[in-house]
Amino acid sequence: MSQIVVPTLGHRLQSIPRSWQRLTALCIAAPAGLIVLACIGMLTWSYATARIRAPHDEQHVLELQEKARTDAAFASELADEQAMQTEFRQQRAAKDARITLMLLLASTAFVASMKWLVSLRDRFVPLQSQFVQLRLPPRAPAAAGSRSSALRRPESGEVSAIDLSHVDRIVAEIGRSAEAAIPILQAIQSIYRYLPDDALHRVCELTEITPAQIAGTSSFYKQLRRTPIGEHFVRVCHGTACHVAGARQVTDELRRHLEIPEGADTDTQQRFTLDEVACLGCCSLAPVLMIDEHTSGRLTSLSAYDALQTFLTEQAS
Amino acid sequence: MIAAWRFTALVITILLSTTLWTSSAFGQPAPYDRPVDAAPQAKNIGGGYITPEVQKPLPRSYWLEVLDVALLAAAMILVSWLVLRRRNRAWLLLVTIASLAYFGFYREGCVCPIGSIQNVVVALTDPEYSIPIFVTAIFFLPLFMALFVGRAFCGGVCPLGAIQELVLLKPVRVPRRLDRTLGLLKYVYLALAIWYAAQPIADRDFVICRFDPFVSIFRRTGFAHMIGIGIGLLALSMFVGRPYCRYLCPYGELLSWCTRFASRGVTITPDKEIDCGLCADACPYGAIEKNRAVRKSCLYCARCYASCPRTGPMVPTVRSEAAASPDGGRS
Incomplete structure (x- = not known):
């Protein structure tokens, strides 16, 4: 299954320093949280005052109705009272609707910014940018005389023209017969850390070993390798x-x-x-x-x- | 074996839905006509009062109902494609937000499949009641889907799930035993809902709708105690992943039964993934046991894929065949 890589917002934000991101998220979260609390407080207050007021209002209207039934002078007062109460309720409903909308928006902003904060804190999946450092540290200068400097892989520039004098020396030391194939290959590998093709050609020129024997031997033993080795x-x-x-x-x-x-x-x-x-x-x-x-x-x-x-x-x- | 069971389940659901459909199409709908003289008339009120022509709220237009069902189906297909094929959480979140906006805030959380359980129960027990075909469709579509791909409905379509999903901030791990025990509440809730819905019309009560914790938030009005419960549950779901879905939702229980027959679903397979356990840590719903997804409790949030170093964004994928070749990829 082919994967389509979609860089998420989090990855795009990586270029911004974390402390800045944290500050921005906090700057959104703190006022949004305060607004949420204030809105809940206002709604509760509005609900509580309305609940406390409702029985009194109802009682008042009932009293006025009772009076208006006997005395027509109270009729206008009753009408005024009812109009006032209706207006109060309508105003309350409109105000509550506005506060609710604000509450919704503020809580959305609060949750979103808190998510941002949380994602900044525990990002415990190492991201690709962190591995780049792993792959590109400053190259360690090899200590003179140590094993690694003695067996250093030839630099890429040297690969085409490697120093074949080592091969000549090895062949002179070990011998030219077919039995010497394995010791020669081991010695070559101990110098170059792998078996360069040029060195193997040179061995064929100098000794009785055929290219077929070399190919067979070098591919049979696991200790011998034909491709360059990493550092x-x-x-x-x-x-x-x-x-x-x-x-x-x-x-x-x-x-x-x-x-x-x-x-x-x-x-x-x-x-x-x-x-x-x-x-x-x-x-x-x-x-x-x-x-x-x-x-x-x-x-x-x-x-x-x-x-x-x-x-x-x-x-x- | 599973295919056979699924076939049985499919036959049952199709039979049930066609029964309900035909009963609604050919059955005698109960008369619902409010006599015009029951409303205040001009002669009673006097003055310039004009009797309104419409004495009852008009039903939602036919095409809008069709649109709802079509959107539900399309959203579920989109969610299962995004999760199972693309394994992408970012787009899934967009679908979740869209579903919350449409099914939640615009449609005000009604009709929802969760509540439609009660309509179906009433339709099955009361011959007088005729269930609208849209309600039947809305009840059965997610179940059909769950029979094949699992709980795609829960993932990004259900508005109640969506609102909890979006506020989830820092999930705590619910101990497995507590999780299982609380999960039994769903059966109690389902049983209560069926019991009250199956009562004769005078005692009938739709408890799922009456105690729907988020509908008052969608409508921005309602009883004070229900608004309080809604806000409290939302505050809880900042730290406990989807408490309503996991411990209360009766429809989720039906869906999780259906997922037993599903042939596809969220899978964390040993071949493609690396068993590092990051997905299990990322799952806020405890739906990954022993590094394998448990289909019946998987809520399709795709967090496991989002947290996976293999399928995560910006990470190049490597075909595992190379590493698995006999010589270990050596030349």
């Missing part, structure tokens, strides 16, 4: 315990929020490579994932990105 390697545990605790959901959420294309395992910015592994050995923390050497457990599909975010901020600091 960080995320291993999501799909062992029994983690599977039961929702590893599928965690993986799906990470794939979605890292915008990893269908069929790939690395996001387009080459920051994270996602892998599903059998067991990370800490089933009591299920579901678990490892970002490079950093482990996070007891995840939910929501806290999975928090784990990535925490990892990145720790890296940056």
Whole structure:
């Protein structure tokens, strides 16, 4: 089913700072609430005075009627009294109708602005704008000599012209026979973090290993990969315990929020490579994932990105 | 199995509605003519008094009645499309506001399907009474709808539901046991309504209409105690999701019986959704149990979809087939 994305008012309002929104909502809610209370008070007052007045008025009219029956002089007084009472009732009805309308409008404004306030307070579904920060932290300068700098992925500019002298050195160290295929591929991967096609061609040129053997070996073993790897390697545990605790959901959420294309395992910015592994050995923390050497457990599909975010901020600091 | 039950229920409702229709079409309507001489006449009053030609309020025009029924049907279809297909709460809210404005404030909450229970009961028990065909239609249309797609009527069409829906501010979670116990009040209310409606004409009383808490708000007039109850219930529904619908509405009970046979409805399925539980937290009516929607108590508000990180706005959707492929989407 295709989803049609309609940006709601709430999303359009995101560009306005929350404190401003809160102030505006309060500025509407407070007077509207006061008007509501005042209207209810006025209506109650109007009802109460009318209720208190009604028996007296009725009594008065009855008395005047009684008098008018015997004395014609009271007839005009009776007519005046009745006209006055009628006018009072009509005025009350008209005033009440106006107050009711105001009450309706004010309560609508009050409820709407209070809803706005409430929506500002607990927005606990993380919105897309917050994940942008997660994806674009300042790139951590790699510490010299550390593992990550030694095994750094070649920058995108270097990919076409990678330094093949490493391959020459490896082949010289390990050997040129067909049995050396696996050690050579492992050594190449330890340098480039994947098996670049250029390096593999070079291996074929230098050794007795055929391209078919290389293709077969490199696609058979899971430890060897032919596509470039992201800067960080995320291993999501799909062992029994983690599977039961929702590893599928965690993986799906990470794939979605890292915008990893269908069929790939690395996001387009080459920051994270996602892998599903059998067991990370800490089933009591299920579901678990490892970002490079950093482990996070007891995840939910929501806290999975928090784990990535925490990892990145720790890296940056 | 469900289809068979639904077929039975459909046959029953069709039979009932045609019975009522034919009885109203061919039955002898009770004479309702106020003799002109019962009203004050010019000779009694004197002066320049002119006897008005019309001695009783004119019935609503035929085409306006047809319009009401058509609008009811159209609104229900629109609501079920918005909720089940588009999963969109923003447009549903617009329909809710429109329904509140038309069926609530303009039509002043009458005729409504909730009150029409009593007309149907009277029509079934009193051969003298002829039920208007529009009332029959208004009573049966939401039930027909509920047999197929669930309580679409409650979602954005019923004005009583709409006014409570719109004021809901910060719902508290009613404990499940209390929720169930209070829900039994609906049966009591339904039984009372049927009992009083089935009385002979002298003792007959339409309690649902008499104690309709919001009709005095729609009409902006009424008995002081009913206005008080209405305002109190609205204040309560700022914190408890739709208290009238969940604990009192007798028609809601009929609708929830019908939803048992529905083949469609609000679903939170494990394939498309991710079982994160956000929808269950967002449901103010306690209609999501163990991360699955309970059709009989689902009031079609689409909050579950609005709160879903999967179907929520501005979030790109990813086809789950890629992640579910055997190699986990690895190339």
